[in-house]
Amino acid sequence: MYKVLVSDNIAQKGIDILEAAGIEVDFKPGQNREELLNSIGNYDGIIVRSMTILNAEALNKAKNLKVIGRAGTGYDNIDLDTATKNGIFVFNTPTGNTISAVEHTLGMILSLSRNIAQANQALHNDIWDRKKYMGVEVKGKTLGIIGLGRIGSRVAKRAQAFGMKVIANDPYLAPKNAEKINVPLLPFKEVLEKSDYISLHTPLTDETYHILSHKEFAIMKETARVINCARGQNIDTEALAAALEKNKIAGAAIDVHEEEPVKATNNPLLSFEDRVIMTCHLGGTTTEAMDNVSITAAEEVVSVLHSNLPESPLNIPAMDPNEFNRAKPYINLVTKLGNFMAKWKGNERIVNLEVEYGGEVNQYNLKPMTLSFVKSILEPILDDRINLVNAMHVANERGISLKESQIQNEGELKNIIKVVLKTEQGEYSLAGTYLPIGFRVIEINGLRIDLELSGEFIIVSYQDKPGVIGKIGSILGEAEINIAIMQVGRKSFGGDAIMTMQIDSKPSAEIMTKIKQNLDDLDTNVKDLTYLKI
Numbered sequence: 306m307y308k309v310l311v312s313d314n315i316a317q318k319g320i321d322i323l324e325a326a327g328i329e330v331d332f333k334p335g336q337n338r339e340e341l342l343n344s345i346g347n348y349d350g351i352i353v354r355s356m357t358i359l360n361a362e363a364l365n366k367a368k369n370l371k372v373i374g375r376a377g378t379g380y381d382n383i384d385l386d387t388a389t390k391n392g393i394f395v396f397n398t399p400t401g402n403t404i405s406a407v408e409h410t411l412g413m414i415l416s417l418s419r420n421i422a423q424a425n426q427a428l429h430n431d432i433w434d435r436k437k438y439m440g441v442e443v444k445g446k447t448l449g450i451i452g453l454g455r456i457g458s459r460v461a462k463r464a465q466a467f468g469m470k471v472i473a474n475d476p477y478l479a480p481k482n483a484e485k486i487n488v489p490l491l492p493f494k495e496v497l498e499k500s501d502y503i504s505l506h507t508p509l510t511d512e513t514y515h516i517l518s519h520k521e522f523a524i525m526k527e528t529a530r531v532i533n534c535a536r537g538q539n540i541d542t543e544a545l546a547a548a549l550e551k552n553k554i555a556g557a558a559i560d561v562h563e564e565e566p567v568k569a570t571n572n573p574l575l576s577f578e579d580r581v582i583m584t585c586h587l588g589g590t591t592t593e594a595m596d597n598v599s600i601t602a603a604e605e606v607v608s609v610l611h612s613n614l615p616e617s618p619l620n621i622p623a624m625d626p627n628e629f630n631r632a633k634p635y636i637n638l639v640t641k642l643g644n645f646m647a648k649w650k651g652n653e654r655i656v657n658l659e660v661e662y663g664g665e666v667n668q669y670n671l672k673p674m675t676l677s678f679v680k681s682i683l684e685p686i687l688d689d690r691i692n693l694v695n696a697m698h699v700a701n702e703r704g705i706s707l708k709e710s711q712i713q714n715e716g717e718l719k720n721i722i723k724v725v726l727k728t729e730q731g732e733y734s735l736a737g738t739y740l741p742i743g744f745r746v747i748e749i750n751g752l753r754i755d756l757e758l759s760g761e762f763i764i765v766s767y768q769d770k771p772g773v774i775g776k777i778g779s780i781l782g783e784a785e786i787n788i789a790i791m792q793v794g795r796k797s798f799g800g801d802a803i804m805t806m807q808i809d810s811k812p813s814a815e816i817m818t819k820i821k822q823n824l825d826d827l828d829t830n831v832k833d834l835t836y837l838k839i
């Protein structure tokens with residue numbers, strides 16, 4: 306039975322989904338760090354929001370962990386590199402709280418403009434002061450959005466409906482996406498200089514850490530208002546406090562904080578109660594968003610534990626589930642070719658792997674296929690847990706390089722996948738195809754054959770000579786090993802040849818030695834004689 310830890314608050318609907326799938330759930334929001342570190346090794350899956358810090362210290366103790374589900378968008382609390390090295394799938398649920406974050410941002414903009422929070426607080430303190438809480442209109446003002454993604458673009462649309470002029474900075478967005486919503490993309494500095502409101506909607510990255518600091522506040526209008534519903538560390542809090550202190554800007558609305566939870570001792574912004582409004586990281590906290598992210602996270606954890614790929618993976622290439630289902634035969638084909646190759650030549654020191662894709666397979670995202678191949682090659686060789694997440698990392702660590710390419714498919718077959726293994730001893734190739742009747746090997750080391758891609762095989766590489774087939778046939782016959790199919794491919798008369806036999810039972814080591822001795826007696830220059838079962 307799988308065990309999943311839910312270490313932050315999620316909606317009950319998510320827990321119900323996990324339990325209905327037969328998973329043992331430990332629901333422990335707010336558990337202390339020590340408890341987490343002591344128990345994390347027991348779990349197959351974890352669902353977190355933004356409060357649980359899954360850094361290297363925690364993940365290196367998570368020996369059984371297969372999947373981390375982030376019920377929400379930002380995943381800066383999860384050390385993706387360590388998760389990847391350790392073969393742990395990580396996904397988020399990036400669309401579930403978008404609208405809530407958008408609406409919260411709009412609420413912050415309006416509240417900041419009209420002093421709603423401050424006036425409310427004053428009234429609760431029995432103070433009626435209409436003059437003090439006079440506001441400004443947003444109509445006709447310029448809103449500068451930093452990060453025009455899911456949330457930023459929707460904030461833009463709603464602000465336009467209020468009659469605001471919206472400009473944005475987003476170096477990673479295709480300009481046509483901004484054009485579609487009538488938002489000019491401008492250089493960062495220009496957005497800061499021109500805006501009356503500056504709203505952050507960037508993820509937390511090395512580049513966006515303190516994206517607003519002293520230098521940036523210095524070039525803003527003195528009437529500018531800053532809104533942060535993205536990540537606390539996007540703003541240098543001390544610099545914002547200094548800018549407010551010197552009246553360099555007019556105000557700020559802050560939902561996310563450098564240190565959470567906010568306390569009087571850790572946040573200088575609390576002393577600007579007339580010009581700063583703060584919420585306790587509420588952007589994604591609505592009934593709807595919580596249901597969305599909790600349900601999706603739970604469904605995805607169940608799905609990943611049952612060997613499916615997550616829909617929004619953060620450490621493997623993304624593949625739409627429909628596409629994944631259609632591509633499954635090719636993922637299976639390349640995996641089977643990898644298994645074949647690993648059993649055939651995996652005992653040699655691998656230097657390079659290549660995968661070539663021909664025909665209709667090329668309509669799919671090839672990355673998951675290539676990763677499946679790398680995994681299938683390494684899995685039988687290494688003791689470590691290898692999966693799609695860490696396959697490339699493990700290959701790199703072992704100095705194995707990888708090449709993926711698309712090839713012209715000129716034959717009658719609708720699809721071909723060719724895999725090439727270069728080792729310190731030699732180079733080997735296999736090509737296969739997927740047909741409605743099953744998977745076939747169509748080429749070994751460049752020699753044409755046609756074999757089902759499952760069962761037990763003997764492969765012999767030798768120099769074409771009369772007598773080889775008869776000799777092997779009679780040795781196997783005497784040992785009562787039935788040959789189901791025998792095929793021989795050769796480059797030319799007397800040239801390199803390959804014989805593959807599909808057999809019904811495993812030959813003993815003595816039989817294999819006998820075959821080798823007999824072929825040596827025929828002087829056939831045997832380069833390879835392998836039994837393998839796939």
Ligand SMILES: NC(=O)c1ccc[n+]([C@@H]2O[C@H](COP(=O)([O-])OP(=O)(O)OC[C@H]3O[C@@H](n4cnc5c(N)ncnc54)[C@H](O)[C@@H]3O)[C@@H](O)[C@H]2O)c1
Nearest residue numbers: 378379406452453454455456475477507508534535588589
């Ligand atoms: N307050 C909340 O509760 C709450 C809720 C949801 C999301 N968030 C935060 O909001 C962030 C954005 O969410 P989203 O769904 O819109 O993500 P998204 O990925 O759709 O959009 C982020 C945008 O930022 C842009 N970007 C990245 N680096 C940038 C840079 N240096 N300068 C300018 N733009 C840059 C990206 O190109 C992208 O378009 C999340 O990462 C999360 O941290 C907060």
Ligand SMILES: O=C(O)[C@H](O)COP(=O)(O)O
Nearest residue numbers: 354355356377378379589
């Ligand atoms: O990135 C997010 O999804 C938001 O910041 C919400 O975070 P939370 O799940 O901790 O509310």
